[in-house]
Amino acid sequence: MSDHNPKEPNINSLSLDLTQLIFSSLPLPSLLRASAVCKLWNSLISSPSFTSPCLSYPWFFLFGLHNTSSRNNQSFAFDPLSNAWFLLPRLDDPSSSSAFLGSNGFFFTTTPNFSYTPVLKSAWRFTSPLKFSRLNPLLGVFYDGSSGGLGFKFIVVGGVRFIGGLVDIEDRLAVEIYDPNRDSWELCPALPADFRSGNSSQSLSSALFKGKFYVSGIYSCFVSSFDLRNRVWSEVQTLRPPGVIFSFLIPCNDMLVLAGMCNAPRGPSFNLWKIDETTLEFSEISIMPQSLLHSLVESEEDENFASLKCVGMGNLIYVFNEEYHQKYPSCLCEISAENGKCSWRRVPRLPLPVNKFHKVISFCSTVSLTHSFPQQ
Template sequence: MDLPLPLIEEVLAGLPLRSLLAVAAASKGLRSLVASPSFATLHSRFAFAASPWFFFFGFNLLLPHRSQAFAFDPVSFSWLRLPLSPFPPHNSSSLSSSHSSLYALSGPMQTHLCIAPSPMKQNWQIIEAPMRIARRNPLVGIFYHDPCKLDVASIVVAGGVDHDDKDEEDELAVEEYNAEKGEWERGEAMPEALRGKSVVAAMAGGRWYVGDRGGGVVCCRGEGGTWVEGKVEKGREVREWEWVGSEVAGLLAVAACEGGRVKVYRMEEEGGRMREVAEMPADMRQLFQEEGEEGEAQVVRVRCCAGGGNLLYVYSDSPFKEYAACACEMAIDGGTSRWYRLPPMPAPLHRFDRVSCLSASVPLPSCINS
């Protein structure tokens, strides 16, 4: 007996993404159903659909065929091996990630930006209009009209100015790409408080933040491209912190503290106060311990990223640590946060010259086409 289509859709919509990929591969009819916009809307209503995945990209610059990519699905608690899409001509040392996208610089003067909005498909796009300023390893923020459709609205690029360019030596320079106009425009420079600092960018709540790793300055780029400079109180035990943006938790700071401790702070919307929400367990810190500088005890070095939901991923980009990774399920409104280690990535796992990781929710349309 044939089941009514609405019932079939309701049943399939309750399946996690990994299962839906298998369903879509079963027949053309099921693929067409699963790829429809109405089904994507139905599937997005389930809570697990917003669980952010962790994406790992390892690049071997000398032997590109040994580069690898993996995606971790927190619902099935398993890794998915991803095919790497062909790269456009680019400067390999500029490969990096911004929030939920990959990007790289290209062109003789590194004034062309290449972006891959979908970490699943890695469909690279080359922004044809050149940036006005030559840059090396800039901060990049990508904004979308519709995040589910990955429809780019604008791109902000800051810092990383190439000081070999005699016409432009302002390390705080900012420019913004308007997708509708197809051109770059100069924007208001980053605040002077960030000059000479080691900075990191984060996206949270539709806002773009740039913060100082070693100090207590975090600046927000608001509507109209104006900057708002903020001061945050840095605890005495905090050596440095990395700013991370979360769609649910807002702006976070993962702090490397004295004694090898790792703590997670959340910035309160009112007053800019930093509130501790989690601390990495001692046994998990051992995954990230490395030898310090000469005469210095072992230190914990971590990288981190966050996307949708309340998951924060912490990882090592060192082959000597086997690219270890763990996750923190944050209790944002009180309670105890839960930490767990991610399983090892599928073998064989190669060693890489450059590692780029990101976390993002995976909308159904981004991995299934009709």
């Protein structure tokens, strides 16, 4: 005999629309648990019509690569709504390559073979060969309305090319666009020669914004944009606010943001500027609180700040220290869509144990439900 009192409310007696509305208020980890309760809930949450604010919040992904033992590789994902880190299943490398990269929603290998997989679902897919294979290029995932089928394309920019194990000093700074529906690469106009002295993701940052792929020099402060429709590069300009030591270009909801380390008269600071994409004029919108900045480094010496990295998208910007002995501390800035106000907070420490990595890959991505939980 059931213990349920028919006069008491029962979620199973609610309409499907109301049940979906309740689910839409849950953070993603709770949605994953709810989807495993029964087939009905799974179908409601996985329905194409289901929407949730948690799907628009970019997660922070941190992938640690060990150069001698892949068993020591670790993948972490931070959910800003639940304010929690998750240790992801170990990501198997399909080509035994150290050339891992990440970009909105995907992990990639670029050499010896180009392949990709959704970040939360290990399902590697190999592509036809790049015309110019390379290490550490910039990568972007974009939607141009003409892709059909899978609906997305990849753009690969710059990187280091090897011939016979040696760096190709005559590298063409190649730019290629991949169409997964045709499994084909399109060779595009090369990255401007101004970026030749540092054309890998180690010295460049990128931002996809309003149909353009922006490339900026982290230290040189050179900036140029590639028009994804017309396949042309803009004139190279310099974007260096006063005192900037190094900087990263970040695509936010309706604006470009430059995030950078400054050597100001009042002392070291980490600043954010709003960038006018037409004129490249800048205006300061926020400075990281000093207490947060000091929590990311051991001391205020310049060399300690050099290990700070920055990624972001949507309304969130993450700043972290990629040094192992610091255990990769990080913080985030949330930019209000209503008034543009910036709110900073510390991100919890990574869940222990944290292995020692020789390379750290970081990026932001929204999370697709279809790649997050098993179908029943």
